[in-house]
Amino acid sequence: MSEALIRLEGIEFSYPPDREVLAGVDFALSPGERVGLVGPNGCGKTTLLHIMVGLLKPTAGTLGAFGKPRREEADFHEVRRRAGLVFQDGDDQLFCPTVIEDVAFGPLNLDKSPREARAVATETLRLVGLEGFEERITYKLSGGEKRLVSLATILAMKPDVLLLDEPTGALDEASKQRVGEVLRGLPQAMIIVSHERGFLEPLTTRILGMSGGKLVANSQSPIAARSISR
Amino acid sequence: MIIFGTLGRSFIGRIDPRVRVLAAVLFSIVVVLCRGYGVLATALAATVLLAVVARVGAGQALRRLTELNVFMLLVAVSLPLFIPGTPVFHIGALSWSSEGLWRAGLIAARANAIMIAMTALLATMEPAHLGFALSHLGCPDKLVHVLLFMVRYVEVVHVEYHRLRDAMRLRGFRPRFNRHTLRSLGYLTGMLLVRSLERGERIMQAMKCRGFRGRFYVLDPLKICGRDVGFAAASAALAAFLVWMEWQ
Structure with missing residues (x-):
C-alpha cells in the first residue's frame, strides 16, 4: 500500500470557550480511496475538513499531507492546491460575476496565463456537464448548478484530493443524481461529508462516523447510525 | 445602486475602462x-452628445437627473438667502439676492x-471592469475589493434580509412605533x-483554498487600441x- 495522501494523528480541536468537537482523531486517506463521513449536525465533520487544509489550527495532534508534515500557514498553500475543498454553500464559494471568471480564479492564482486559465476553465465546465454556462451570472444559478460550478472551480486547480462538504445538501433528486454521476466519473481520492447514506454507499469505498469526537467505522443502517453517534 | 445599469456595446461601451475613468475625472475637475x-x-x-453616443436610456437619465435636481432646487431656494447682493424679491425679513441665484445656477x-458625463462614461461599464480600471490607475486594492464584493454580495445580503423579515412577519410581527418594534x-x-x-469569513476561506494571495488577475487583459487613444x-x-473658453 502506498503512502497516505493525508494523515491525521491525535487531532484535537475545541471551539472557544470550551466546546470540544474533536478528541483525538486518527485518519489516513490512501490514493484512490473515497471515504464517506457521516454524523449528526455539529459533530465536527466540517471542522475536520477545515483542519485538513489549514483553515483551522488543531489544538493538539499532527497533520501530514502529500508526504510532508504541515504546521504553518505557508505549509498549507500547497495543500490547498492539491486538496480542493468544496464549500457547503455555493454563495460562499462563488464570488465572481460570471461563471467563467469564477472557474478561472484558481488557475489565475496559480500563475497561469489568462489564455491557459480560460482553456482550463472551459474544459472543466465541460467535465461537469456545464458547457455553455461560461457567461452566466453566478448568483442567478439554481442550487444544483451552483453546486456543480463550485465543484468546477475546485477541479480547475487539478487537485489530487477532493474534500466535499455536503455536496447534496438542499438539492432535489435530479440534481443529487447529477452531482453523484459527476463525482463517480472523477479519478481523485475523496472525502465526502454527507447525511445521506443512499448517496454515499454506491460512491464510496468506506464510510466513517463520528462518535465522541473520534472517527469510527460506520456500517450500521442509517437509523442505527443516527442513534449511536449522538 | 446608482452608478451601475446601462451595459452597452455602444461606441463608448467599447472604450477601455481606464480611459473612460480618466476622461470622467478630467472632465469633472x-x-x-x-x-x-x-x-x-x-x-x-x-x-x-456623449450620452446619446453612449446610448444611455432616456428614462434612466431622467430618473437620475430628477433626483439630482430636487436637491439642486433646495440649493436654489436656500443659497440666495445667505449670499448678500441685490435683492430680487423678499418675504418679510428674508430676501433672495440675484448673486445667490446666479451662484445656484452655476452649481x-x-x-x-458631471452627472450626465458619469452616466455616459461609467454607468455603461461592468462593475468588474470599473474595479480593474481603478486598480490599474493606482487606486488602493482594498478599496477596489470593497467595491467588487459589494457588487457581488449586496444581493445576497438583501435576500437574507428579506428571509429574516418574512420569518418575522410569519410570526405576526407588524412594525409599530413602540419599544418592541425598535428592539426587533x-x-x-x-x-x-x-x-x-x-x-465574509467563509468567502475569504474559500478564496484562500483556491490560492488567493491578495491580488486579482483579469481573465480579459485590457489592451489600449487606436480607438482608445482617439477617445483620450x-x-x-x-x-x-473648456479651459481656454474660461480664460478668455
Missing part, C-alpha cells in the same frame, strides 16, 4: 473649476454636466451584520477647449 455660463453650457451640450449646471428591528440589523461578517485625445481636447 475642469467643470468644477469653470465659472462662466457659456463654458458650462458648452460642457453640458458636450455631455448630452446646478456643473452638477448636471435592532436585532434584525444586528443579525444581518453578524451573518454578513461570518459570510478627444477628451483632452474638449477639456483644453
Whole structure:
C-alpha cells in the first residue's frame, strides 16, 4: 500500500470557550480511496475538513499531507492546491460575476496565463456537464448548478484530493443524481461529508462516523447510525 | 445602486475602462473649476452628445437627473438667502439676492454636466471592469475589493434580509412605533451584520483554498487600441477647449 495522501494523528480541536468537537482523531486517506463521513449536525465533520487544509489550527495532534508534515500557514498553500475543498454553500464559494471568471480564479492564482486559465476553465465546465454556462451570472444559478460550478472551480486547480462538504445538501433528486454521476466519473481520492447514506454507499469505498469526537467505522443502517453517534 | 445599469456595446461601451475613468475625472475637475455660463453650457451640450453616443436610456437619465435636481432646487431656494447682493424679491425679513441665484445656477449646471458625463462614461461599464480600471490607475486594492464584493454580495445580503423579515412577519410581527418594534428591528440589523461578517469569513476561506494571495488577475487583459487613444485625445481636447473658453 502506498503512502497516505493525508494523515491525521491525535487531532484535537475545541471551539472557544470550551466546546470540544474533536478528541483525538486518527485518519489516513490512501490514493484512490473515497471515504464517506457521516454524523449528526455539529459533530465536527466540517471542522475536520477545515483542519485538513489549514483553515483551522488543531489544538493538539499532527497533520501530514502529500508526504510532508504541515504546521504553518505557508505549509498549507500547497495543500490547498492539491486538496480542493468544496464549500457547503455555493454563495460562499462563488464570488465572481460570471461563471467563467469564477472557474478561472484558481488557475489565475496559480500563475497561469489568462489564455491557459480560460482553456482550463472551459474544459472543466465541460467535465461537469456545464458547457455553455461560461457567461452566466453566478448568483442567478439554481442550487444544483451552483453546486456543480463550485465543484468546477475546485477541479480547475487539478487537485489530487477532493474534500466535499455536503455536496447534496438542499438539492432535489435530479440534481443529487447529477452531482453523484459527476463525482463517480472523477479519478481523485475523496472525502465526502454527507447525511445521506443512499448517496454515499454506491460512491464510496468506506464510510466513517463520528462518535465522541473520534472517527469510527460506520456500517450500521442509517437509523442505527443516527442513534449511536449522538 | 446608482452608478451601475446601462451595459452597452455602444461606441463608448467599447472604450477601455481606464480611459473612460480618466476622461470622467478630467472632465469633472475642469467643470468644477469653470465659472462662466457659456463654458458650462458648452460642457453640458458636450455631455448630452456623449450620452446619446453612449446610448444611455432616456428614462434612466431622467430618473437620475430628477433626483439630482430636487436637491439642486433646495440649493436654489436656500443659497440666495445667505449670499448678500441685490435683492430680487423678499418675504418679510428674508430676501433672495440675484448673486445667490446666479451662484445656484452655476452649481446646478456643473452638477448636471458631471452627472450626465458619469452616466455616459461609467454607468455603461461592468462593475468588474470599473474595479480593474481603478486598480490599474493606482487606486488602493482594498478599496477596489470593497467595491467588487459589494457588487457581488449586496444581493445576497438583501435576500437574507428579506428571509429574516418574512420569518418575522410569519410570526405576526407588524412594525409599530413602540419599544418592541425598535428592539426587533435592532436585532434584525444586528443579525444581518453578524451573518454578513461570518459570510465574509467563509468567502475569504474559500478564496484562500483556491490560492488567493491578495491580488486579482483579469481573465480579459485590457489592451489600449487606436480607438482608445482617439477617445483620450478627444477628451483632452474638449477639456483644453473648456479651459481656454474660461480664460478668455
